Amino acid sequence: xxxxxxxxxxxxxxxxxxxxxxxxxxxxxxxxxxxxxxxxxxxxxxxxxxxxxxxxxxxxxxxxxxxxxxxxxxxxxxxxxxxxxxxxxxxxxxxxxxxxxxxxxxxxxxxxxxxxxxxxxxxxxxxxxxxxxxxxxxxxxxxxxxxxxxxxxxxxxxxxxxxxxxxxxxxxxxxxxxxxxxxxxxxxxxxxxxxxxxxxxxxxxxxxxxxxxxxxxxxxxxxxxxxxxxxxxxxxxxxxxxxxxxxxxxxxxxxxxxxxxxxxxxxxxxxxxxxxxxxxxxxxxxxxxxxxxxxxxxxxxxxxxxxxxxxxxxxxxxxxxxxxxxxxxxxxxxxxxxxxxxxxxxxxxxxxxxxxxxxxxxxxxxxxxxxxxxxxxxxxxxxxxxxxxxxxxxxxxxxxxxxxxxxxxxxxxxxxxxxxxxxxxxxxxxxxxxxxxxxxxxxxxxxxxxxxxxxxxxxxxxxxxxxxxxxxxxxxxxxxxxxxxxxxxxxxxxxxxxxxxxxxxxxxxxxxxxxxxxxxxxxxxxxxxxxxxxxxxxxxxxxxxxxxxxxxxxxxxxxxxxxxxxxxxx
Numbered sequence: 139x140x141x142x143x144x145x146x147x148x149x150x151x152x153x154x155x156x157x158x159x160x161x162x163x164x165x166x167x168x169x170x171x172x173x174x175x176x177x178x179x180x181x182x183x184x185x186x187x188x189x190x191x192x193x194x195x196x197x198x199x200x201x202x203x204x205x206x207x208x209x210x211x212x213x214x215x216x217x218x219x220x221x222x223x224x225x226x227x228x229x230x231x232x233x234x235x236x237x238x239x240x241x242x243x244x245x246x247x248x249x250x251x252x253x254x255x256x257x258x259x260x261x262x263x264x265x266x267x268x269x270x271x272x273x274x275x276x277x278x279x280x281x282x283x284x285x286x287x288x289x290x291x292x293x294x295x296x297x298x299x300x301x302x303x304x305x306x307x308x309x310x311x312x313x314x315x316x317x318x319x320x321x322x323x324x325x326x327x328x329x330x331x332x333x334x335x336x337x338x339x340x341x342x343x344x345x346x347x348x349x350x351x352x353x354x355x356x357x358x359x360x361x362x363x364x365x366x367x368x369x370x371x372x373x374x375x376x377x378x379x380x381x382x383x384x385x386x387x388x389x390x391x392x393x394x395x396x397x398x399x400x401x402x403x404x405x406x407x408x409x410x411x412x413x414x415x416x417x418x419x420x421x422x423x424x425x426x427x428x429x430x431x432x433x434x435x436x437x438x439x440x441x442x443x444x445x446x447x448x449x450x451x452x453x454x455x456x457x458x459x460x461x462x463x464x465x466x467x468x469x470x471x472x473x474x475x476x477x478x479x480x481x482x483x484x485x486x487x488x489x490x491x492x493x494x495x496x497x498x499x500x501x502x503x504x505x506x507x508x509x510x511x512x513x514x515x516x517x518x519x520x521x522x523x524x525x526x527x528x529x530x531x532x533x534x535x536x537x538x539x540x541x542x543x544x545x546x547x548x549x550x551x552x553x554x555x556x557x558x559x560x561x562x563x564x565x566x567x568x569x570x571x572x573x574x575x576x577x578x579x580x581x582x583x584x585x586x587x588x589x590x591x592x593x594x595x596x597x598x599x600x601x602x603x604x605x606x607x608x609x610x611x612x613x614x615x616x617x618x619x620x621x622x623x624x625x626x627x628x629x630x631x632x633x634x635x636x637x638x639x640x641x642x643x644x645x646x647x648x649x650x651x652x653x654x655x656x657x658x659x660x661x662x663x664x665x666x667x668x669x670x671x672x673x674x675x676x677x678x679x680x681x682x683x684x685x686x687x688x689x690x691x692x693x694x695x696x697x698x699x700x701x702x703x704x705x706x707x708x
Contacts, residue, residue: 139631140264140601141229142205143183147197149175150653154664161646162627165635165664166675172662173635173651177266177605180204180633182234184264185257188242203233206263208600214262221255223247232256264601265590276573282558284593285542289518293511297553300507304552307500314493317486328483331476334462338473341454343466348455351448358445361438368435376428390424393417504550511554515544519558522592529588529622534615535581537565540588560589584611584619591622601631608638616640621703639679643696644704648672672697 143156150172167173178192179202193200207229208214218230223246233245234256244253286293317324357364377388397417404411455466463469519542526540540562547557561570562585573585587607608619620641626632627646636642648667667675676696677689684690 139207140204140633141207143176143179144201144203145176145179146202147194147200148179148182148202149192149194150662151175151179151664152194152662154651154662156649156664157666158631158633159647160627160631162624162632162634162644163647163649164642164645165633165649165651166637166642166679167651167662168653170653172653174605175662176651176664177603177635180264180603181266182236183232183256184260184266185244185253185255188234188236188240188253190236190238190240193236193238197238199235199237201233201235203231206230206232206600208263212262214259217255217259218247221246221251222249223251224249230259232260263599264603265599266603266605278557278559281542281560282553282556285515285518285522285544285558286553288522288593289514293514293518296507296510296514300504300511300554301552303500303503303507304550307497307504310493310497310500314490314497317490317493321486324483324486328480331480331483335473335476335480338458338462338469341458343455343458343469345467345470348452348459348466351452351455355445355448355452357438358441358448361440365435365438368431368438372428372431372435375424375431390421390428393421393424397421508550508555512544512556515554515556515558518542519544525592526585526588529591530585532615532618533584533588533622534611534618535564535584538581538585539563540585541570543570584608587619587622587626591626599630601633602626603633605635607634608636608641611638613640617699620644620700624700624704637679639676639693639696642672642676642679643693643700645672648675650675 139160140158142158145151145154145156147153150170154176156176165173165176178186182188182200183202183204205226208225210225210228214230215225218225223230225247230247231245234242234253236242242253244251244256246255246259286297373388375389377391397414400410400414400417404414455469458469459465462472523539523541527538530536530538530540540560543559543561544556545559547555560573562573563570564581573582584607587604590602604623607623608616611619616638617640619638620643623632623634623641624644634641634645642648648671650665650667650671651662652665653662665671673690673693674684676693677686678684680692680696681689
């Protein structure tokens with residue numbers, strides 16, 4: 139529900155605040171006061187096209203801000219949250235600015251958003267009907283959705299089943315098309331997989347083998363140098379037994395001598411004794427390391443034949459890693475995946491046969507479900523046409539009839555086989571035509587009113603806005619327009635721009651758009667009328683004289699009639 143709207147610098151409106159409420163709100167005022175500017179402001183707020191020509195002279199920009207109360211669990215809140223918007227005490231703030239140079243900006247919940255997002259969310263919040271803005275139920279897809287809502291469970295249940303089976307059929311059809319139309323590509327893929335698997339099978343790589351072979355090749359290629367290094371290090375640690383002159387100069391002997399020197403004095407100082415113990419440990423480590431160096435030197439042998447074999451094996455593995463993975467492990471992983479994929483490709487013929495049977499069964503099931511949907515929609519369409527036509531008879535269109543035509547769509551979709559269109563026959567003998575081509579602006583607004591009254595509760599929208607709904611209407615028909623607007627307002631918020639006192643009399647809240655002269659420009663503001671103010675405004679609308687006693691008496695009579703009518707329905 140729209141709680142409040144602020145307008146600044148829009149057309150004749152310098153600055154205005156509209157405080158709205160549940161039920162029926164009417165906006166009235168003299169010609170040129172800016173009533174329609176309120177609808178224009180709402181259109182901007184709901185993502186409408188920005189026009190710099192609407193910026194009031196002397197203002198750098200126009201701005202519109204609206205506060206909309208929305209249920210916390212509504213899809214609107216979810217969509218807004220996805221865009222980063224935040225609620226303000228349970229309300230969503232929508233805003234729009236248009237600069238005098240033409241630049242437009244849109245805001246939702248404090249975040250800058252595309253104007254298209256305001257339009258998307260606005261379609262769920264407000265239905266606008268006016269001379270230049272009859273959008274919601276003129277859209278064929280919306281007409282079908284509205285008819286389905288109107289039909290209730292008679293359509294909802296088979297439609298849910300149809301959608302589920304339709305999606306399953308689409309998946310099967312796509313898989314089948316891929317298998318049958320890409321048979322050559324799949325055969326080529328299978329051949330490449332077989333060739334690759336044959337190469338891998340011929341080499342028979344082992345996990346981690348390439349790393350081990352690289353290490354072994356490096357050792358074999360430098361065997362002599364490695365052995366010499368080990369022998370030299372051994373001699374440095376433990377001495378060379380073949381050279382007597384070198385005795386006592388190796389690391390182990392020097393460390394042993396140092397330890398013995400300290401051992402002689404260890405009883406005199408614990409700190410020195412600890413150092414002696416550490417030298418003993420060093421001696422043990424030097425001895426162990428020297429022994430391992432001796433063993434290593436003995437084990438290293440130059441083996442040209444083995445080196446050649448290792449390099450040959452590495453070359454074979456390298457041929458695989460260039461094609462199928464970075465190392466032996468990756469090649470083996472590729473081989474496992476390739477074998478699984480090849481099994482899948484080799485089973486395509488059998489799979490195609492199974493899918494063809496499934497697709498045929500689903501297609502038959504869809505035909506039956508689509509036929510049920512069509513019949514349910516046709517029954518609802520007949521009832522809907524009769525109810526709307528009955529409403530039009532009391533809205534100064536007694537000869538007009540509305541019918542909903544359910545016809546085959548160009549192709550089947552997730553909602554069935556049906557195209558739904560609302561047609562109007564303005565008078566007997568005239569051809570039935572789509573709503574937007576069969577009625578004038580004022581007639582279209584009344585048709586939309588009749589449609590919304592019939593759809594009330596079936597296709598709910600929190601707020602309805604009507605502009606020129608009473609064009610070309612007067613007398614008793616005007617009273618009926620007001621009565622139906624009040625009826626629609628029993629379940630939704632309704633905002634109406636009107637020039638008819640018969641309609642204004644049914645309002646729960648009456649807003650007056652008043653204009654004043656400011657130098658060379660006209661300025662308008664919005665005032666909420668109290669009971670006395672309503673009487674004076676209705677008198678002005680009736681007789682052109684707000685202070686006329688006769689006009690005020692007639693105004694009071696209208697208000698009493700409307701109040702009695704509302705009381706009779708509660």
